[in-house]
Amino acid sequence: MRLPSRRPFLSLKWKAIVLTSLILGGLASWFTVRGYRDQLAQFERERRLAHARYQTEVAGLLAESLQRLRQVGALVPTLAGMGLSLRSEDPALVRTAFDEHWPLLQINMGLEVARIYDSGARLLGAWGRSGLPDSLPAPVPAWVLDANSREQPRSGVECRDDCMQYAAVPLLDQGRNRGVVVLGASLADMVLSFRKVSDADVGVLAGASWGGVGDRRGRILEPWRVRVAALSGEPKTWEVLRRASERHPSLEALAAGVRVEHESQTYEVLLLPLEGFPTGEKAHLAVITNVSRPLAEILAAARTQFHVGLAVLVLGEGLLLALLGPPMARLRRTAENLPLLAERRFSQLREILGSGRRPARVRDEIEVLDDTTVTLAGRLETLEEELRTHGVALQSQMQALSAERDFVTSLLETAQVLVLTQTREGRITMVNPFGRALLGDPARGESVSFDAVADLTDDLPDLKGRIAAVADGRPPKFQHETELRCRDGSVRHITWIHSRLLRHGGQEPQILSVGVDVTARKSAETRLAWLADHDPLTGLCNRKRFAEEVARALAVSQRYRRTGAVLVVDLDQFKYVNDTAGHQAGDLLLNVVGHALARVVRSVDTLARLSSDEFAILVPETSEAGAVELAKKISAEIEGIAFPVDGGRHRIGASIGITLFPQEGAEAAEVLAAADLAMNQAKEAGRGRWHLYSSKTQARRLMHDNVYWKNRVEQALAQDRLVMYYQPILHVESGEVTHYEALLRMLEADGTPIPPGKFIPACERTGLIHAVDNAVIEKVVAQLGRLTPSLPETRMHINVSAYAFGNPEFVHNLRQTLEDHAVAPDRVVLEVTETATVADFAAARALMEEIRKLGCSLALDDFGVGFSSLGYLKELPVDYVKIDGSFIRRLHENRDDQILVRAMGEVARGFGKKIVAEYVENETILELLGSYGIDFAQGYAIGKPQPAEETFPETLAGTASGEGFELLIL
Numbered sequence: 015m016r017l018p019s020r021r022p023f024l025s026l027k028w029k030a031i032v033l034t035s036l037i038l039g040g041l042a043s044w045f046t047v048r049g050y051r052d053q054l055a056q057f058e059r060e061r062r063l064a065h066a067r068y069q070t071e072v073a074g075l076l077a078e079s080l081q082r083l084r085q086v087g088a089l090v091p092t093l094a095g096m097g098l099s100l101r102s103e104d105p106a107l108v109r110t111a112f113d114e115h116w117p118l119l120q121i122n123m124g125l126e127v128a129r130i131y132d133s134g135a136r137l138l139g140a141w142g143r144s145g146l147p148d149s150l151p152a153p154v155p156a157w158v159l160d161a162n163s164r165e166q167p168r169s170g171v172e173c174r175d176d177c178m179q180y181a182a183v184p185l186l187d188q189g190r191n192r193g194v195v196v197l198g199a200s201l202a203d204m205v206l207s208f209r210k211v212s213d214a215d216v217g218v219l220a221g222a223s224w225g226g227v228g229d230r231r232g233r234i235l236e237p238w239r240v241r242v243a244a245l246s247g248e249p250k251t252w253e254v255l256r257r258a259s260e261r262h263p264s265l266e267a268l269a270a271g272v273r274v275e276h277e278s279q280t281y282e283v284l285l286l287p288l289e290g291f292p293t294g295e296k297a298h299l300a301v302i303t304n305v306s307r308p309l310a311e312i313l314a315a316a317r318t319q320f321h322v323g324l325a326v327l328v329l330g331e332g333l334l335l336a337l338l339g340p341p342m343a344r345l346r347r348t349a350e351n352l353p354l355l356a357e358r359r360f361s362q363l364r365e366i367l368g369s370g371r372r373p374a375r376v377r378d379e380i381e382v383l384d385d386t387t388v389t390l391a392g393r394l395e396t397l398e399e400e401l402r403t404h405g406v407a408l409q410s411q412m413q414a415l416s417a418e419r420d421f422v423t424s425l426l427e428t429a430q431v432l433v434l435t436q437t438r439e440g441r442i443t444m445v446n447p448f449g450r451a452l453l454g455d456p457a458r459g460e461s462v463s464f465d466a467v468a469d470l471t472d473d474l475p476d477l478k479g480r481i482a483a484v485a486d487g488r489p490p491k492f493q494h495e496t497e498l499r500c501r502d503g504s505v506r507h508i509t510w511i512h513s514r515l516l517r518h519g520g521q522e523p524q525i526l527s528v529g530v531d532v533t534a535r536k537s538a539e540t541r542l543a544w545l546a547d548h549d550p551l552t553g554l555c556n557r558k559r560f561a562e563e564v565a566r567a568l569a570v571s572q573r574y575r576r577t578g579a580v581l582v583v584d585l586d587q588f589k590y591v592n593d594t595a596g597h598q599a600g601d602l603l604l605n606v607v608g609h610a611l612a613r614v615v616r617s618v619d620t621l622a623r624l625s626s627d628e629f630a631i632l633v634p635e636t637s638e639a640g641a642v643e644l645a646k647k648i649s650a651e652i653e654g655i656a657f658p659v660d661g662g663r664h665r666i667g668a669s670i671g672i673t674l675f676p677q678e679g680a681e682a683a684e685v686l687a688a689a690d691l692a693m694n695q696a697k698e699a700g701r702g703r704w705h706l707y708s709s710k711t712q713a714r715r716l717m718h719d720n721v722y723w724k725n726r727v728e729q730a731l732a733q734d735r736l737v738m739y740y741q742p743i744l745h746v747e748s749g750e751v752t753h754y755e756a757l758l759r760m761l762e763a764d765g766t767p768i769p770p771g772k773f774i775p776a777c778e779r780t781g782l783i784h785a786v787d788n789a790v791i792e793k794v795v796a797q798l799g800r801l802t803p804s805l806p807e808t809r810m811h812i813n814v815s816a817y818a819f820g821n822p823e824f825v826h827n828l829r830q831t832l833e834d835h836a837v838a839p840d841r842v843v844l845e846v847t848e849t850a851t852v853a854d855f856a857a858a859r860a861l862m863e864e865i866r867k868l869g870c871s872l873a874l875d876d877f878g879v880g881f882s883s884l885g886y887l888k889e890l891p892v893d894y895v896k897i898d899g900s901f902i903r904r905l906h907e908n909r910d911d912q913i914l915v916r917a918m919g920e921v922a923r924g925f926g927k928k929i930v931a932e933y934v935e936n937e938t939i940l941e942l943l944g945s946y947g948i949d950f951a952q953g954y955a956i957g958k959p960q961p962a963e964e965t966f967p968e969t970l971a972g973t974a975s976g977e978g979f980e981l982l983i984l
Contacts, residue, residue, distance in 0.1 A: 042323020
């Protein structure tokens with residue numbers, strides 16, 4: 015017998031695998047750890063930025079809330095009846111006058127407390143908090159005295175009961191101080207606003223001075239000795255704050271944010287100080303953010319990187335094994351000769367395996383196999399020990415099966431689904447703990463069946479038969495959904511899956527029934543289905559649902575030859591209410607209008623809200639007279655609404671478009687477009703009217719014209735065929751050309767210019783005017799940027815159309831264009847027409863104030879054509895006045911025009927404005943303008959409009975100089 019060698023053994027496989035594993039494994043681990051740390055560092059930087067943003071947003075929201083309180087307080091003397099009652103200092107008169115406005119202030123302004131004091135700090139009236147004068151915190155009376163004496167507002171925040179922001183505002187009436195009004199608003203609105211912008215739960219923590227430990231007015235966090243005055247996202251956020259207070263007793267630690275684990279989620283708790291409290295008192299805003307997802311993503315990325323490294327390791331080892339071909343050949347030779355053992359030809363086997371072998375210092379698998387084969391006959395006595403080894407392995411397998419059984423048992427006990435087994439007859443044999451919690455513990459016995467215990471509220475036909483078929487494997491699975499009445503009386507939606515379950519040993523097959531609670535999903539599906547077809551504000555049908563109803567009504571009308579109608583109702587003064595009273599008042603008005611329309615229409619009609627202030631009504635079966643009569647009723651109903659705005663009652667109107675179907679359209683989109691066009695016709699004819707669409711009128715030609723010019727302008731925008739012509743404007747006193755007016759032209763394909771009068775009206779009607787405005791501003795400001803090196807003091811005049819007041823992005827686009835071309839705002843003067851300001855004076859003034867804040871100047875165009883020019887000249891913050899050309903054309907022949915122009919010039923100069931006269935056609939008119947003191951003149955006598963390359967040939971080359979340019983958006 016050959017004895018085994020005593021030399022040390024090291025497998026060839028391990029020689030290669032150990033080395034490659036150490037190298038590749040080390041690299042994979044290093045890259046994984048490095049990437050994980052970098053991502054964590056990046057995450058921490060992002061959280062610090064978020065903390066700074068939260069601080070800024072909190073300060074902004076507090077300032078905004080305080081500003082709103084001060085504004086409301088300043089408006090109190092202007093409310094209907096308040097001025098007279100304050101001057102009388104009669105508490106009864108003050109309470110009577112203010113009672114009329116208090117509900118509206120509560121709804122629209124979010125006020126909760128109001129107190130009015132006279133100039134001697136005597137209480138005249140109290141509203142909110144049961145109206146008790148002593149219900150205000152201690153600092154407020156001192157603020158009242160200070161506001162009376164200094165006639166300056168005082169404000170602050172207190173959290174004695176609920177966190178409130180107070181403002182004591184002097185009541186100024188007819189130039190005298192009539193007392194002080196104290197207004198209070200809850201910080202809950204600020205908390206909700208902050209939650210919307212930060213996408214995090216928030217809470218207000220009050221200090222000990224507003225309630226110590228055990229205070230019943232709020233929950234107490236004893237480690238921090240604070241009270242939670244307000245909190246969103248309860249009860250989850252309360253538990254997070256409680257754990258944070260236990261683990262971090264010091265409030266200073268939360269200034270940088272701490273993290274807390276709750277229900278397998280990681281939350282970050284950050285404290286932001288709230289300013290405006292009395293001396294020594296503190297309160298904080300607790301921001302609670304769920305950061306589980308980004309942390310989980312970082313960990314998942316690290317795992318992915320590690321798995322990639324592991325894959326590289328496996329690939330490298332595979333390549334290494336491919337290199338082991340020659341050694342494997344030796345191994346194959348040994349395997350081919352192993353049958354010699356069965357033939358008991360041991361000498362021949364030893365001779366074959368021993369020939370040509372050289373002893374090596376380190377043995378490998380092949381040498382071990384050769385040695386083992388040669389000595390196998392001499393080691394048969396070890397067979398019994400090997401059998402015992404197999405017995406131990408069998409015992410290990412039994413233990414593994416037992417562990418698997420315990421795992422399945424634990425899974426059944428903890429799974430949040432109903433799991434039960436039953437026979438083919440429906441008799442229940444086992445129910446898991448979750449199922450027993452819902453159904454109760456069914457009694458053991460033959461009579462206990464699945465349908466009896468589950469108490470199904472809507473049994474399927476032949477349910478027992480279908481379950482029995484599953485037991486026979488026809489089919490092997492069966493799924494159905496039903497309502498389940500639980501033992502606590504609640505009803506839940508359950509999805510059941512019945513599967514065939516075979517026992518070992520050929521025993522009777524069993525049914526495994528698994529029930530999943532889908533109640534929450536069902537509720538969500540119901541809500542989503544409703545939202546898909548309804549407007550969430552008014553509860554009416556939305557545009558999608560209304561179009562479907564119109565299509566359905568069209569099909570019925572075509573089949574039975576019945577006439578129906580669609581009415582589109584647009585509120586005429588909605589934008590005024592929305593801008594002056596706020597979006598909350600606008601939403602309230604829309605609800606009021608929706609209810610008013612519902613009272614007018616029939617039960618078979620369909621009422622919908624199509625857009626912001628646009629409603630629609632589908633009348634399935636009606637005549638032309640019936641549709642017109644309904645439009646009149648709607649107009650009367652809406653005009654009867656008296657909506658409170660700025661202390662008064664504002665009455666609104668509506669423009670109504672009517673179209674009949676199927677004679678005016680065979681498709682829903684065509685009918686709606688016709689009704690919308692009819693509504694626009696009614697609005698253009700005069701607000702508060704109705705218009706019946708007819709294909710024989712000019713409206714259809716107008717629609718085709720809109721489509722034609724809209725397509726041509728869109729092509730011109732895409733192909734850069736909008737160009738500018740420049741006309742000089744003369745400085746009358748110096749005789750120099752200091753300004754240019756830029757005139758818009760659209761080029762044909764052959765280069766022929768098209769005047770703006772042909773395509774601009776269609777752009778305004780189709781909404782393309784904003785794109786044209788932006789393109790023109792971009793072109794002219796870019797031109798000014800190119801002229802800047804040689805003309806650094808030039809000024810650009812841009813004429814703003816009326817539609818710019820409806821574009822919320824106008825000022826932003828202007829600012830961005832100036833920055834892109836490095837043009838200073840003080841070199842730009844924007845012109846607004848008098849017609850545009852009259853159309854919506856509030857919006858015009860607001861836009862002009864934003865433009866002035868940007869740094870630009872303003873000019874009033876078409877001056878003199880309106881009946882209220884002088885009044886608007888006084889109210890609008892303009893720097894230039896441009897007299898309309900109708901007063902200039904025949905100035906040298908018409909004495910009346912001379913008187914008017916001289917007067918307008920004197921009035922404009924009296925207000926400190928510069929004057930520009932257009933349509934100056936000859937030298938006589940120019941001399942008259944100089945004698946009237948007019949600053950600038952423009953017309954063919956000065957120069958005709960020309961392209962930029964002809965107007966500025968030397969300036970563009972950098973050899974000439976000038977002062978300014980003017981852009982007119984037509």
